[in-house]
Amino acid sequence: xxxxxxxxxxxxxxxxxxxxxxxxxxxxxxxxxxxxxxxxxxxxxxxxxxxxxxxxxxxxxxxxxxxxxxxxxxxxxxxxxxxxxxxxxxxxxxxxxxxxxxxxxxxxxxxxxxxxxxxxxxxxxxxxxxxxxxxxxxxxxxxxxxxxxxxxxxxxxxxxxxxxxxxxxxxxxxxxxxxxxxxxxxxxxxxxxxxxxxxxxxxxxxxxxxxxxxxxxxxxxxxxxxxxxxxxxxxxxxxxxxxxxxxxxxxxxxxxxxxxxxxxxxxxxxxxxxxxxxxxxxxxxxxxxxxxxxxxxxxxxxxxxxxxxxxxxxxxxxxxxxxxxxxxxxxxxxxxxxxxxxxxxxxxxxxxx
Amino acid sequence: xxxxxxxxxxxxxxxxxxxxxxxxxxxxxxxxxxxxxxxxxxxxxxxxxxxxxxxxxxxxxxxxxxxxxxxxxxxxxxxxxxxxxxxxxxxxxxxxxxxxxxxxxxxxxxxxxxxxxxxxxxxxxxxxxxxxxxxxxxxxxxxxxxxxxxxxxxxxxxxxxxxxxxxxxxxxxxxxxxxxxxxxxxxxxxxxxxxxxxxxxxxxxxxxxxxxxxxxxxxxxxxxxxxxxxxxxxxxxxxxxxxxxxxxxxxxxxxxxxx
Numbered sequence: 001x002x003x004x005x006x007x008x009x010x011x012x013x014x015x016x017x018x019x020x021x022x023x024x025x026x027x028x029x030x031x032x033x034x035x036x037x038x039x040x041x042x043x044x045x046x047x048x049x050x051x052x053x054x055x056x057x058x059x060x061x062x063x064x065x066x067x068x069x070x071x072x073x074x075x076x077x078x079x080x081x082x083x084x085x086x087x088x089x090x091x092x093x094x095x096x097x098x099x100x101x102x103x104x105x106x107x108x109x110x111x112x113x114x115x116x117x118x119x120x121x122x123x124x125x126x127x128x129x130x131x132x133x134x135x136x137x138x139x140x141x142x143x144x145x146x147x148x149x150x151x152x153x154x155x156x157x158x159x160x161x162x163x164x165x166x167x168x169x170x171x172x173x174x175x176x177x178x179x180x181x182x183x184x185x186x187x188x189x190x191x192x193x194x195x196x197x198x199x200x201x202x203x204x205x206x207x208x209x210x211x212x213x214x215x216x217x218x219x220x221x222x223x224x225x226x227x228x229x230x231x232x233x234x235x236x237x238x239x240x241x242x243x244x245x246x247x248x249x250x251x252x253x254x255x256x257x258x259x260x261x262x263x264x265x266x267x268x269x270x271x272x273x274x275x276x277x278x279x280x281x282x283x284x285x286x287x288x289x290x291x292x293x294x295x296x297x298x299x300x301x302x303x304x305x306x307x308x309x310x311x312x313x314x315x316x317x318x319x320x321x322x323x324x325x326x327x328x329x330x331x332x333x334x335x336x337x338x339x340x341x342x343x344x345x346x347x348x349x350x351x352x353x
Numbered sequence: 354x355x356x357x358x359x360x361x362x363x364x365x366x367x368x369x370x371x372x373x374x375x376x377x378x379x380x381x382x383x384x385x386x387x388x389x390x391x392x393x394x395x396x397x398x399x400x401x402x403x404x405x406x407x408x409x410x411x412x413x414x415x416x417x418x419x420x421x422x423x424x425x426x427x428x429x430x431x432x433x434x435x436x437x438x439x440x441x442x443x444x445x446x447x448x449x450x451x452x453x454x455x456x457x458x459x460x461x462x463x464x465x466x467x468x469x470x471x472x473x474x475x476x477x478x479x480x481x482x483x484x485x486x487x488x489x490x491x492x493x494x495x496x497x498x499x500x501x502x503x504x505x506x507x508x509x510x511x512x513x514x515x516x517x518x519x520x521x522x523x524x525x526x527x528x529x530x531x532x533x534x535x536x537x538x539x540x541x542x543x544x545x546x547x548x549x550x551x552x553x554x555x556x557x558x559x560x561x562x563x564x565x566x567x568x569x570x571x572x573x574x575x576x577x578x579x580x581x582x583x584x585x586x587x588x589x590x591x592x593x594x595x596x597x598x599x600x601x602x603x604x605x606x607x608x609x610x611x612x
Contacts, residue, residue: 054517075518080518084511084514088514090515090516091534101519159518
């Protein structure tokens with residue numbers, strides 16, 4: 001992994017009136033990394049992106065691009081590309097003119113412009129559409145034009161502000177894979193803002209989770225999913241999560257209302273929450289080889305295709321369990337059944353509250 | 354139901370007859386051979402010949418055109434600036450400004466014209482083409498602002514931001530992105546300003562100096578001098594057809610703008 005940082009944010013603060021939109025954000029984004037800013041709407045992720053672009057001025061803090069302090073450099077002098085949420089294609093220009101705009105501003109020779117537009121059109125798979133008007137293109141094609149327009153200037157960083165939001169599910173899934181491929185091809189840092197965790201998980205090398213203007217955690221998708229640093233991240237990421245509060249009594253042992261739970265080792269002490277992902281919990285009439293075992297009543301059963309979601313009540317606590325590969329219909333549990341649920345100690349993670 | 358439909362049709366026809374029959378009569382009688390304006394005798398273009406051979410008419414037409422052009426350009430620039438200010442920025446007194454800009458549309462033109470004249474006399478400004486232009490701009494700017502503001506209210510500024518990220522400075526962004534995308538609205542507003550200036554009588558009458566006449570002024574003074582005559586009919590029809598052309602052009606632009 002590269003040790004060069006393409007974008008660094010140092011103690012960035014941005015206020016709108018009384019609202020603190022970005023609250024002391026520190027980030028170091030590596031060269032050629034696919035980095036996502038993920039969070040619920042209004043968490044400050046778009047504002048952070050706009051600060052990197054220079055479209056918003058931070059009230060405090062420093063923005064660096066490849067080590068150079070660009071905090072006071074205006075947008076048009078920063079070497080960045082940006083794909084906007086509503087694409088912002090120039091309606092009075094055709095595909096070629098849209099893509100060539102940035103090159104023209106940089107006073108690139110005409111022949112060179114033609115060559116580079118052609119190359120980028122190949123990368124985004126839009127060959128032959130140069131002279132179409134942009135409003136004659138499909139949503140997916142417009143997406144590619146916006147991407148090509150931002151990439152053709154060979155920016156040091158590409159900023160993407162929820163660019164897939166307007167597309168329908170199938171095209172979106174397709175574009176996710178495509179985006180990741182394009183990023184590998186052009187070898188540029190991508191900073192991607194989204195509220196959709198699937199998008200972030202699918203494409204990112206690392207993700208920063210934001211809430212109320214603050215960074216909650218920065219990590220790889222796996223780290224964020226399995227080692228959330230707080231309960232917000234634990235419940236924001238993934239379809240569902242089981243959290244049980246308790247007190248650490250010994251390394252790896254947490255005293256809860258359900259009794260002592262065996263967990264993976266942790267240095268955290270005091271009040272904590274124990275997290276268990278639904279797919280880590282086993283369910284059956286009789287379980288062996290689990291470190292934590294409880295008996296409960298099946299409350300609800302939802303068939304979700306590749307798995308079945310059970311909700312099991314254990315002494316007033318509801319556990320969500322995702323059971324995969326339940327093809328043997330005869331072994332399904334039924335509403336009201338008394339079942340055993342359990343998991344190994346390495347599946348339960350201690351999270352500080 | 355059918356009866357109502359028929360009634361509506363007749364009613365509509367009557368309304369339009371009421372609106373347009375004077376104009377139709379004027380146009381028809383401008384082709385009348387006879388000097389009388391009561392009886393139509395023979396088709397003739399002799400009155401048009403007279404109008405066309407009248408150097409005063411040509412001079413006035415020329416005046417109307419260049420005054421209209423200057424008024425259009427000045428009020429477009431000022432109106433565009435005003436519309437941008439009220440749609441893009443927040444400043445104290447903004448709502449007062451927004452109401453003030455509507456006043457020339459609401460108050461009687463004669464009051465406006467008279468107050469302008471008084472001001473010119475008070476400030477000792479000699480009357481002539483410049484005072485006419487100022488007078489026209491003073492109300493055209495309101496119409497331009499209203500048209501432009503409506504268009505700019507729904508303007509997606511992210512295309513300007515996109516241009517900035519692509520390396521365009523504020524001037525390049527304005528001239529290569531903002532202006533071209535506002536072009537249909539600018540064209541519509543400009544044609545409206547031109548038509549208003551071209552047709553204006555009262556303001557011009559009050560603020561013009563000796564010897565400077567626009568086309569409506571020539572029509573007015575010839576009516577004042579000799580009463581209604583076939584020559585006046587053809588002169589008016591002539592002026593009417595020019596305004597009509599501009600109005601049609603403007604409507605077509607506006608229709609394209611809606612699409």
